[in-house]
Amino acid sequence: MDFLEILPSLINTWVILAVLVVIALRSAVKFVPQNTAYVIERFGKYNKTMEAGLNVLVPFIDRVAYVRTLKEQAFDVPSQSAITRDNISLVVDGVLYIKVLDPVKACYGVDDYIFSVTQLAQTSMRSEIGRMELDKTFEERESLNTAIVSAINEAAQPWGVQVLRYEIKDIDPPRSVLDAMERQMKAEREKRAAILESEGARQADINVAEGQKQARVLAAEAEKSEQILKAEGEAQAILAVAQAQAEALEVVGRTAATEEGQKAIQLDLADKAIEAKKAIAKESSVVLLPDSQSSAASLVAESMSIINKLNAGK
DSSP: OOHHHHHHHHHHHHHHHHHHHHHHHHHHEEEEOTTEEEEEEETTEEEEEEOSEEEEOOTTTEEEEEEEEOSOEEEEEEEEEEEOTTSOEEEEEEEEEEEESOHHHHHHTOSOHHHHHHHHHHHHHHHHHTTSOHHHHHHOHHHHHHHHHHHHHHHSGGGTEEEEEEEEEEEEOOHHHHHHHHHHHHHHHHHHHHHHHHHHHHHHHHHHHHHHHHHHHHHHHHHHHHHHHHHHHHHHHHHHHHHHHHHHHHHHHHHHTSHHHHHHHHHHHHHHHHHHHHHHHHHOSSOOOOOTTSSHHHHHHHHHHHHHHHHHHO
């Protein structure tokens, strides 16, 4: 047989072999993305887990059975009904954040780990809400979320997944309960407003009374200061008058010791005696003529004798 005759068949054979090699290489070489795990089975049995990077399989023997992402995933938890401790029916929904820690367990430990964890979240949520009263479900969402996460993680350990967070999105009580809560909140607000108003009025009365008290204290202190100043002024005036009188008497005394002073005293006494007589005569309807003992000269003489005695005594 001529070589040229068999050449086309050889070419076709080599082409087929090359295609088979390419296919084999393509199926044998796997590039695993970051944060992704490939679960490999050999003859239907788990063989290994390929991580991110370049990996090699045995063609036609090994196969990629499962692809699991290792990223954190968020799933909606469908709305469901739950009954609180005080027998109030609520409709609650939430969001579940989970992460695959063990791809093998997530593949072989449970059929659908997402569905299983979601169902577990719903049952745990109903159980936790059943332990609380209605008011506590609104006030303690954080503790409720933490309790649900703890319950899910305890049950989901064989599935190779971890629940990172559970967040309640909405809590919808019945309309009648909402109306009662609105009335309660309105009454509470009115109560706080009345308390604040009464506190304001009481504080205003206290401030007014305190102001009046301080005004009276200040007025009393001012009056006291005024009286003290007035008394001090009067005392100083009395002292000044007494000092002036003492100085005047001292001057009069020194002057009376002289001859001119004696004459001046006699003249002054005579004038005062005459003035006294005139005053008596003006005020009385009966005029008595003076005798020798009541004349002005006798009065002056008597006064001078007294002064001379005083001077002699010195």
